[in-house]
Amino acid sequence: MAHRIVTLPGDGIGPEIMAPTLELLGRLGDFDFEQHTFGGASIDAHGVALTDEVLAACRGADAVLLAAVGGPKWDTTDPSKPRPEQGLLGLRKGLGLYANLRPVKPLPALYDASPLRRERIEGTDLLVVRELTGGIYFGEKTRTATSASDVCSYTTAEVERIARMAFSAARSRVSSVDKANVLETSRLWREVVGAVHAREFPHIELEHVLVDNAAMQLIASPRHFDVLLAENMFGDILSDEAAMLTGSIGMLPSASLGDQNSPTPGLFEPVHGSAPDIAGQGIANPLAMFLSAAMMLRHGLGLADEAQALEGAVETALADGLRTPDLGGGARTGEALEAVLARLSS
Ligand code: IPM
Numbered sequence: 001m002a003h004r005i006v007t008l009p010g011d012g013i014g015p016e017i018m019a020p021t022l023e024l025l026g027r028l029g030d031f032d033f034e035q036h037t038f039g040g041a042s043i044d045a046h047g048v049a050l051t052d053e054v055l056a057a058c059r060g061a062d063a064v065l066l067a068a069v070g071g072p073k074w075d076t077t078d079p080s081k082p083r084p085e086q087g088l089l090g091l092r093k094g095l096g097l098y099a100n101l102r103p104v105k106p107l108p109a110l111y112d113a114s115p116l117r118r119e120r121i122e123g124t125d126l127l128v129v130r131e132l133t134g135g136i137y138f139g140e141k142t143r144t145a146t147s148a149s150d151v152c153s154y155t156t157a158e159v160e161r162i163a164r165m166a167f168s169a170a171r172s173r174v175s176s177v178d179k180a181n182v183l184e185t186s187r188l189w190r191e192v193v194g195a196v197h198a199r200e201f202p203h204i205e206l207e208h209v210l211v212d213n214a215a216m217q218l219i220a221s222p223r224h225f226d227v228l229l230a231e232n233m234f235g236d237i238l239s240d241e242a243a244m245l246t247g248s249i250g251m252l253p254s255a256s257l258g259d260q261n262s263p264t265p266g267l268f269e270p271v272h273g274s275a276p277d278i279a280g281q282g283i284a285n286p287l288a289m290f291l292s293a294a295m296m297l298r299h300g301l302g303l304a305d306e307a308q309a310l311e312g313a314v315e316t317a318l319a320d321g322l323r324t325p326d327l328g329g330g331a332r333t334g335e336a337l338e339a340v341l342a343r344l345s346s
Pocket residue numbers: 085088236271
């Protein structure tokens with residue numbers, strides 16, 4: 001039976017990187033793609049970034065593939081105006097996708113594209129596990145003419161389930177990020193992560209790292225990290241920083257997963273944004289989107305062989321010299337597709 005995939009191309013370069021991705025997927029299996037309007041495009045059409053119909057369609061799919069949302073057209077600080085990002089947050093919350101996985105593994109072919117020296121990043125292979133449906137992103141917000149507040153709160157259960165996800169994904173070590181010297185939520189986080197470790201995963205090493213120190217160590221010794229576990233906002237910030245180790249944020253895929261025992265579909269998207277400055281020119285790097293599709297094959301649909309074939313084709317294309325402008329080359333989006341397609345069939 002065909003896998004039912006909801007596709008959300010979104011805004012900016014979104015549609016340009018989604019189209020070649022669907023072409024690649026078409027070579028790898030039997031999929032029914034159902035496209036929906038999302039983000040800024042949905043604000044223009046329906047006044048909100050995520051309609052109830054689209055959320056319902058996502059709920060009924062086997063997996064959701066998302067490109068990118070946002071753009072200057074919808075930028076506003078007016079709290080009463082809709083924003084494209086609300087679609088993303090609504091989708092994460094609406095589908096219960098509490099675990100965000102962001103693997104960061106600089107490819108040897110791109111070592112010299114990194115702002116860090118080759119010796120420093122060689123062998124880096126880490127996974128950011130970011131809590132995605134709690135914390136300051138989803139706490140109560142207030143605003144008056146002269147003040148504003150965002151509440152950050154976590155429950156024991158929320159910390160437990162994301163900690164389990166992190167320990168299960170770890171090969172040797174979990175570095176749990178917090179600000180326990182200042183924040184009460186961080187002290188709860190540290191206690192609960194420690195308890196889950198002692199009870200269920202004593203064979204994995206656990207260290208607690210303060211978030212400012214983690215930011216420094218990511219640059220100073222990225223090879224040290226295996227799994228980096230963080231609450232929502234710390235994970236947001238550290239994953240952009242970690243992404244840059246690979247030379248371009250245009251290389252990083254992500255998976256957002258819910259309860260593994262419920263039929264919640266996963267959401268798969270590149271970490272980068274909609275890049276409005278280069279939208280419509282056909283020069284966007286589609287590789288993070290391709291790699292997000294690979295994560296969908298593996299984590300969302302149980303197609304590990306197909307995922308590996310796609311990842312291998314991307315890696316070989318890069319080793320053979322494929323470089324889009326963000327990687328210092330001149331390849332267009334279409335040429336990147338051709339290069340990966342050619343290595344997929346060989
Ligand atoms: C991300 C993005 C989003 C986030 C924004 C667009 C709301 O930065 O997925 O990392 O902060 O989670």
